[in-house]
Amino acid sequence: MLSRVANSLYWMNRYLERVENTARLIESQLHMLLDLPSMRQDPNAWKPLVDITGDYKYFSEKFESYDRENVIYFHTFDKNYPHSITSCITAARENARSVREIIPSEMWENINNLYLDILEPGSSLRASSAPHKFYFNIKMSCHLIQGIAYSTMAHGEAWNFSELGRLLERADKTSRILDVKYFIILPRSDFVGSSLDSVQWTALLKSTSSLEMYRKRFNLISSKNIVDFLIFDREFPRSIRYCIHHAERAFFNISGTPFGVYDTDLARQFGKLMGKLNYSYVDEVMGIGLHQFLDEIQSDLNNVSSVIHDNFFAVKPVSELDQSGVQTQ
Amino acid sequence: MNFDSYNPENFYDEFFLESGKPRPEVEKLVNRINSFGKSDLSTRRRSANSAFKQMGITFGVYGDNKGLEKIFPFDIIPRIVNAHDWDLIERGVKQRVHALNLFIQDIYNDKKIVKDGILRNEFILSSVAYRKECEGLTPPKNIWCHVSGIDLVRDHDGQFYVLEDNLRCPSGVSYVLGNRRVMKQTWPAVFEALPIRPVEDYAGRLAETLRYLIPESILKPNIGILTPGIYNSAYFEHSFLAQQMGEELVEGQDLVVMDDVVYMRTTKGFERIHAIYRRIDDEFLDPTVFNPDSLLGVPGIMKSYRKGKVAMANAPGAGIADDKAIYAFVPEIIKYYTGEDAILPNVPTYVCEDEKQRQHVIDNIENFVVKTAHGSGGYGMLIGPFSTKKEQKDMIDNILREPRNYIGQPVIQLSRVPVMVKDHFEGRHVDLRPYVLYGKDIYVLPGGLTRVALKKDSLVVNSSQGGGSKDTWVLEEEIIKTDRPSDV
Numbered sequence: 033m034l035s036r037v038a039n040s041l042y043w044m045n046r047y048l049e050r051v052e053n054t055a056r057l058i059e060s061q062l063h064m065l066l067d068l069p070s071m072r073q074d075p076n077a078w079k080p081l082v083d084i085t086g087d088y089k090y091f092s093e094k095f096e097s098y099d100r101e102n103v104i105y106f107h108t109f110d111k112n113y114p115h116s117i118t119s120c121i122t123a124a125r126e127n128a129r130s131v132r133e134i135i136p137s138e139m140w141e142n143i144n145n146l147y148l149d150i151l152e153p154g155s156s157l158r159a160s161s162a163p164h165k166f167y168f169n170i171k172m173s174c175h176l177i178q179g180i181a182y183s184t185m186a187h188g189e190a191w192n193f194s195e196l197g198r199l200l201e202r203a204d205k206t207s208r209i210l211d212v213k214y215f216i217i218l219p220r221s222d223f224v225g226s227s228l229d230s231v232q233w234t235a236l237l238k239s240t241s242s243l244e245m246y247r248k249r250f251n252l253i254s255s256k257n258i259v260d261f262l263i264f265d266r267e268f269p270r271s272i273r274y275c276i277h278h279a280e281r282a283f284f285n286i287s288g289t290p291f292g293v294y295d296t297d298l299a300r301q302f303g304k305l306m307g308k309l310n311y312s313y314v315d316e317v318m319g320i321g322l323h324q325f326l327d328e329i330q331s332d333l334n335n336v337s338s339v340i341h342d343n344f345f346a347v348k349p350v351s352e353l354d355q356s357g358v359q360t361q
Numbered sequence: 362m363n364f365d366s367y368n369p370e371n372f373y374d375e376f377f378l379e380s381g382k383p384r385p386e387v388e389k390l391v392n393r394i395n396s397f398g399k400s401d402l403s404t405r406r407r408s409a410n411s412a413f414k415q416m417g418i419t420f421g422v423y424g425d426n427k428g429l430e431k432i433f434p435f436d437i438i439p440r441i442v443n444a445h446d447w448d449l450i451e452r453g454v455k456q457r458v459h460a461l462n463l464f465i466q467d468i469y470n471d472k473k474i475v476k477d478g479i480l481r482n483e484f485i486l487s488s489v490a491y492r493k494e495c496e497g498l499t500p501p502k503n504i505w506c507h508v509s510g511i512d513l514v515r516d517h518d519g520q521f522y523v524l525e526d527n528l529r530c531p532s533g534v535s536y537v538l539g540n541r542r543v544m545k546q547t548w549p550a551v552f553e554a555l556p557i558r559p560v561e562d563y564a565g566r567l568a569e570t571l572r573y574l575i576p577e578s579i580l581k582p583n584i585g586i587l588t589p590g591i592y593n594s595a596y597f598e599h600s601f602l603a604q605q606m607g608e609e610l611v612e613g614q615d616l617v618v619m620d621d622v623v624y625m626r627t628t629k630g631f632e633r634i635h636a637i638y639r640r641i642d643d644e645f646l647d648p649t650v651f652n653p654d655s656l657l658g659v660p661g662i663m664k665s666y667r668k669g670k671v672a673m674a675n676a677p678g679a680g681i682a683d684d685k686a687i688y689a690f691v692p693e694i695i696k697y698y699t700g701e702d703a704i705l706p707n708v709p710t711y712v713c714e715d716e717k718q719r720q721h722v723i724d725n726i727e728n729f730v731v732k733t734a735h736g737s738g739g740y741g742m743l744i745g746p747f748s749t750k751k752e753q754k755d756m757i758d759n760i761l762r763e764p765r766n767y768i769g770q771p772v773i774q775l776s777r778v779p780v781m782v783k784d785h786f787e788g789r790h791v792d793l794r795p796y797v798l799y800g801k802d803i804y805v806l807p808g809g810l811t812r813v814a815l816k817k818d819s820l821v822v823n824s825s826q827g828g829g830s831k832d833t834w835v836l837e838e839e840i841i842k843t844d845r846p847s848d849v
Contacts, residue, residue: 034615035626130591133604144417189628286628344628
């Protein structure tokens, strides 16, 4: 497969995953505030949604306050912000357009539709007049696109590069949401069992689409179990371990080496990360500090991404290698 | 909506012999449309348009930084070509492409046509499309123009003429295929009732055409379509063809030449590519040979091509045959190489390089169409009857400054086809571009792109100038006139 094509497939799916996550995040925030009348007056109620991105600087330069309108605009329509829903859909579509001949037509058509919808002049009105429906629809479009890919695309190399992009992005998003939200809710832990507290924990689970699955496993809401579930659950498809485990499989499928043979740089990176997730457990993580643990995971994820780039997308001919001396891998 | 008020006026109308009297081949369709309720046709139009939008069948317009991609305007009333006319067209364009291919081979090698005094050497050498780098070269299987599009028009008496030959990278075939797909959804019952020839296998034939250039000993060759990228106006077509053929769509950055062999950069390292259907003009193909600033091309690809390590379609240098001044000599070229008279005549053409012909163009400029020898897309042309005095004067200045680069043709009253305008039909001018593949033999796709000037009275059909398209239905056999209007 052409390196450029693999690169586009990988990024197309990363962007789509990002869109889906942002839409869900806003949707769950809207739901949460409906259950928390007191918080609706809080001028910083929407601030965590900016914290999750880490892009405070951009936000504070452009907007005066963390009110609902600003945060929603920032996350949804801001064309200058590269991670807004609009920017990500545009980027996903550009990538899809450059690999139209590789992906199923229905997949392209639905990505194109999503793009046409969000760019349509009435879309910001729809977002403010019926926000639940608006974000719900975006989320469902993303699911639809993924579903089409899953059931109509050959699960070969193209598919595995798509998976790689999607799963790495998802692992990154889950770790960020957990990291930020946990520390916002935590100081209120003395309210354990209060309705405010459980509404917020519930919202955290909803923002990762995990409430129902969590309930099946743990029944009761507790901060430790939530951490355990979102990081270590073996079966839940948005837990970090699940994402990395399946990303690793996708990588082995692409490279064609037997699963578990760690003889390339990328295989080793994956192996180390998986080791961390396999041989840690929740009490240990809470002992080290959740934030520090998640920080390490994120930097490992970044390493994996950059090795993927060097390994698959930036193939250099021999002559160029000679000039630079070594190939960075 | 019906055709009761439709007036073919003083033009050759592809649908009506006279008002209310349809030609036999369109009768079924006309009856069908006449039986529709008022909103039926507009509903069909709406659903056809949304199908295009959803499929993302678009083209890019240069110089329009806002739009970037547009839907190619489409009219759901087809253009119908009967079997008799098609037979003439098919024989005519085959003959033409065959002769042009011999011509290109000759001028880059023996130059017999010059030695025999038919064309002057300087006339050929002064063409912008002449490639010195191709002298002495014979491409695989002696084929230069693998894919061509021959633009045809019809005058007020119904006579077909060749207006232009496109032998570089003729585009538009994806619209032929896309239009057909949408039309089948729009008019399913009509398709069942009429013997419309399918266009579906174009991509397969194109793949065969390219495969033919690769030695048979290579069992699993790689074929690529070289595109300038997603911002090119025809990008949709490039990716569409790649998808339909199941071949790789490559950009310049995906290819690299090592030891004169062309490779693709893949996730598993470098893989050899054997044939390239390039949709990049000669000038941008190889920065080490042609335009050194080109970022679209592949450094070293010409050397690899010359050494026979990679095949390219169309062959670099083939564009010489769509120089519009050389076009003027195509009837002589056909006669010279095949001994036959041209089956399809040229539009009378005045070559401005010749002093007498130039004067004639200048004296009659208000009645002439003036074109540049290398232009395409309808840019830089003048249509006498629709131009201002100032535009005419500017054009005359241009001609005098660069006579070799201009030709003049009397205005042809292009034939017309009805299009939907709000709630009724009006006649609009059309042309027709059949697509020709030259591989093991010469194949003409039974269909082609009918371009329609959507502006009233306009004679310019180019998509970049407000033109649209129609599906072209080539009928299998003569339609026997029927008295039963409701059998569709």
